[in-house]
Amino acid sequence: MTPALDERDRIRAAMQRILAGAPQHSNGALTIVALAQEAGVPRNALTQRHPDLRNEFYDHVQQRGAVPDTEARLRETVAKLKKTIAAKNKELGQLRADVPALVRVVNQLALENQRLRDELVTGDPHVVPIRPRPLQ
DSSP, rough: OOTTTHHHHHHHHHHHHHHHOOOSSOOOOSSSSHHHHHHHHHHHHIIIOOOOHHHHHHHHHTTTTOOOHHHHHHHHHHHHHHHHHHHHHHHHHHHHHHHHOOOHHHHHHHHHHHHHHHHHHHHHTTTOOOOOOOOO
């Protein structure tokens, strides 16, 4: 498929509309996808046929000091993930700290259980069976 003769002109016009905050055919995001949609061209027109226009668009976005929407979303996601990782690391640290105490309790209960089983087998006099009371 050959590009339309006015493709570059449509891309430049779309660039001006998006940068002016007056998009007509897209959501106005500062992204190549929105620029392509605004210009009515496939995205690969900007990435393959007209990389100079793509770079020009990104330069204009950077000059304005605006952060592209995709970058803002990615930064937000990274911040959330860092908080999640910090919380999980804290939880993991607490769990690791709890393990030795739990191991000691399990060992103590196992020893106590074994001692009680041994007393049942040997009939240790310290174990008093519970017998029902005679009815009066």
